[in-house]
Amino acid sequence: MSYPRLFHVAVPGVVHSRSFRCIWLLEEMDVEDFEICMLEPGKPYAAQMRQYGVTQSRKIPTLQIDNLEVRESGVISQVLAERYASSRSMFGIDSERIEVLEWIAMAETCITFRIPLIPSLMQLGKSLSEIRSHVVEPMEHVFRDNVARFESHFEERGSDYLLRSGFSVADTMCGWSLHTFHTWGLMDLDTGASPLTLAYLERLRSRNGFQRAEKYAEVSPGLYRRGCVSVS
Amino acid sequence: MSYPRLFHVAVPGVVHSRSFRCIWLLEEMDVEDFEICMLEPGKPYAAQMRQYGVTQSRKIPTLQIDNLEVRESGVISQVLAERYASSRSMFGIDSERIEVLEWIAMAETCITFRIPLIPSLMQLGKSLSEIRSHVVEPMEHVFRDNVARFESHFEERGSDYLLRSGFSVADTMCGWSLHTFHTWGLMDLDTGASPLTLAYLERLRSRNGFQRAEKYAEVSPGLYRRGCVSVS
Numbered sequence: 001m002s003y004p005r006l007f008h009v010a011v012p013g014v015v016h017s018r019s020f021r022c023i024w025l026l027e028e029m030d031v032e033d034f035e036i037c038m039l040e041p042g043k044p045y046a047a048q049m050r051q052y053g054v055t056q057s058r059k060i061p062t063l064q065i066d067n068l069e070v071r072e073s074g075v076i077s078q079v080l081a082e083r084y085a086s087s088r089s090m091f092g093i094d095s096e097r098i099e100v101l102e103w104i105a106m107a108e109t110c111i112t113f114r115i116p117l118i119p120s121l122m123q124l125g126k127s128l129s130e131i132r133s134h135v136v137e138p139m140e141h142v143f144r145d146n147v148a149r150f151e152s153h154f155e156e157r158g159s160d161y162l163l164r165s166g167f168s169v170a171d172t173m174c175g176w177s178l179h180t181f182h183t184w185g186l187m188d189l190d191t192g193a194s195p196l197t198l199a200y201l202e203r204l205r206s207r208n209g210f211q212r213a214e215k216y217a218e219v220s221p222g223l224y225r226r227g228c229v230s231v232s
Numbered sequence: 233m234s235y236p237r238l239f240h241v242a243v244p245g246v247v248h249s250r251s252f253r254c255i256w257l258l259e260e261m262d263v264e265d266f267e268i269c270m271l272e273p274g275k276p277y278a279a280q281m282r283q284y285g286v287t288q289s290r291k292i293p294t295l296q297i298d299n300l301e302v303r304e305s306g307v308i309s310q311v312l313a314e315r316y317a318s319s320r321s322m323f324g325i326d327s328e329r330i331e332v333l334e335w336i337a338m339a340e341t342c343i344t345f346r347i348p349l350i351p352s353l354m355q356l357g358k359s360l361s362e363i364r365s366h367v368v369e370p371m372e373h374v375f376r377d378n379v380a381r382f383e384s385h386f387e388e389r390g391s392d393y394l395l396r397s398g399f400s401v402a403d404t405m406c407g408w409s410l411h412t413f414h415t416w417g418l419m420d421l422d423t424g425a426s427p428l429t430l431a432y433l434e435r436l437r438s439r440n441g442f443q444r445a446e447k448y449a450e451v452s453p454g455l456y457r458r459g460c461v462s463v464s
Contacts, residue, residue, distance in 0.1 A: 075333045113344065131360075136353065
């Protein structure tokens with residue numbers, strides 16, 4: 001296989017899989033030689049990916065590269081950022097290394113269900129009103145706290161992007177999370193309480209790379225090169 | 233501050249925070265010079281941590297080290313493994329680098345609520361039976377799939393630990409997830425369907441480092457040195 005190939009699925013206007021983070025990153029780095037394989041939503045991914053030669057991975061994101069299958073969007077992003085570092089560094093500067101790793105992890109934990117709430121939900125012995133007060137309301141708090149963390153970061157820094165040195169993989173990782181959860185109303189940035197985070201999200205959405213990555217929601221299942229060009 | 237200080241909270245027999253992963257790692261590396269600060273469960277962590285000089289972080293795990301505050305258990309583990317690499321490498325061998333990063337990420341994603349299910353739950357317009365069929369049952373599937381991923385890994389590898397080269401940070405990261413979710417019955421390894429993963433978990437639980445880390449659930453809030461020795 002010559003080009004790195006990334007598997008993705010999207011439902012237009014509703015959701016992109018986490019692979020969005022990696023496609024966006026490739027666009028920001030101006031990489032030409034990659035393939036995006038769009039899967040059919042709602043059908044098991046493992047069987048679809050096997051048709052394209054995937055042998056191990058059963059979930060997306062998956063990156064095929066150098067006869068390896070790499071999983072987890074944060075790891076794929078790191079692999080891609082290192083591979084194409086010569087075109088443009090996306091990992092910030094050396095002194096920001098721990099910070100960029102924190103943001104990569106935070107991109108997941110900021111949208112993660114609070115662990116101790118999961119048993120309350122899964123071992124359903126609760127009424128609807130108990131689910132509301134024991135699970136849903138605490139999670140609303142958690143999401144608000146996570147938005148507040150972004151907001152206080154931008155208040156202190158006054159920077160346009162998460163790292164001082166400029167746009168980076170921290171933004172492609174956290175950007176997908178904020179975009180998706182804001183779109184769903186779960187991390188609502190329109191309340192007036194987080195103007196800097198809202199402005200940050202708008203800044204991300206207006207980037208060419210973001211918009212080019214969004215286009216993949218519009219195409220049919222199949223294999224594509226950069227710019228949603230079908231591979232026949 | 234002289235020693236790295238890690239903040240943790242635990243409820244005996246119920247749950248350890250993710251800081252458990254990092255304490256366990258320190259024990260496995262035979263590090264002597266660290267402090268564990270146990271917080272009081274159920275009270276806001278940020279205010280408690282401020283009393284110990286934390287200025288930025290509002291959540292646990294948090295590691296104070298070299299006048300930095302490091303968040304996210306995977307990042308803290310990486311920082312600690314690098315700092316104490318001379319005592320014992322916990323990151324596997326060079327050729328396992330991508331794999332160890334995948335397991336660090338997988339430790340979180342294997343216990344993460346499936347993202348598209350979250351709106352169904354949070355925007356409560358559903359009956360209890362709809363919550364069961366639209367949210368709880370799909371999540372039961374996800375957890376079973378994640379256990380199956382571990383099981384097939386051990387079937388293929390036949391290894392005692394996640395990496396071929398032996399015990400590593402992959403195990404301290406994923407081990408906490410498996411231990412916690414198995415204890416809660418959410419990733420039940422006793423069904424007979426995942427004997428290798430169950431044996432793996434028992435192997436982890438029998439390690440000295442795991443058992444020493446568990447002891448912190450028994451002590452009162454306050455500051456401790458290795459072995460739960462109170463710092464007066």
